[in-house]
Amino acid sequence: MSADIKVHQGDQIGGGITVITTEKTKIVIDFWEKLPGAEKEPNIEFNWEEEKVEAVFFTHYHGDHIGRFMEIPDDVDLYMGEVTFKVMLNIRRAIKDAAVAKLTERFENGSITFVERADEEKFSEKDLLVWAKEDFELYQMQRGYDYNRDVPDQQIPWGITG
Numbered sequence: 001m002s003a004d005i006k007v008h009q010g011d012q013i014g015g016g017i018t019v020i021t022t023e024k025t026k027i028v029i030d031f032w033e034k035l036p037g038a039e040k041e042p043n044i045e046f047n048w049e050e051e052k053v054e055a056v057f058f059t060h061y062h063g064d065h066i067g068r069f070m071e072i073p074d075d076v077d078l079y080m081g082e083v084t085f086k087v088m089l090n091i092r093r094a095i096k097d098a099a100v101a102k103l104t105e106r107f108e109n110g111s112i113t114f115v116e117r118a119d120e121e122k123f124s125e126k127d128l129l130v131w132a133k134e135d136f137e138l139y140q141m142q143r144g145y146d147y148n149r150d151v152p153d154q155q156i157p158w159g160i161t162g
Contacts, residue, residue: 008044017046019053028056033067048073055079057115061087070099078106082114 009016009032018029031046048071058066058080066088072078080088085107092099106112 008046017044019051025054026052028053030059030065031056031068031072032065033063046071048076058084060084061091070102074106074111076111078112079115080112085112085114 004021006019006021007016008019016030016032020027020029028051032044053076055077056069056072056079058069058078060066060081061084066084069078069088085103089100089103091097092103103112
């Protein structure tokens, strides 16, 4: 199986939007916001209706990875570590942000799934391996992409450059 991988990134290190498309599914890794001090506003528009994404996976809770999560349609499932969710929620509570209600609603209706350790069974329909590092930051790897096909016991962080 092959995968089409598109990386959308602005003029900064970190963050971005990675879209992975296979014959079975289309997922997004992170949905970023520019870091404070970035020289220019990234011009990255994402057409959710056209893209028909099944799920968004958040690698960790930094703003340059989760910053635009409020734009993600309610019918797109979110996957993240439990710590990522708690940090997102607490930060939003501290700044009295409207996102608290949205995060709570999505959690209660089951559209947020916590991923802490490799669970190949859970993601077999998406043909993904998903796992977390010890600090509970979520990492993933798409099997069709030619890294190592048999990695369940390894913890290889995801990385795309270019």
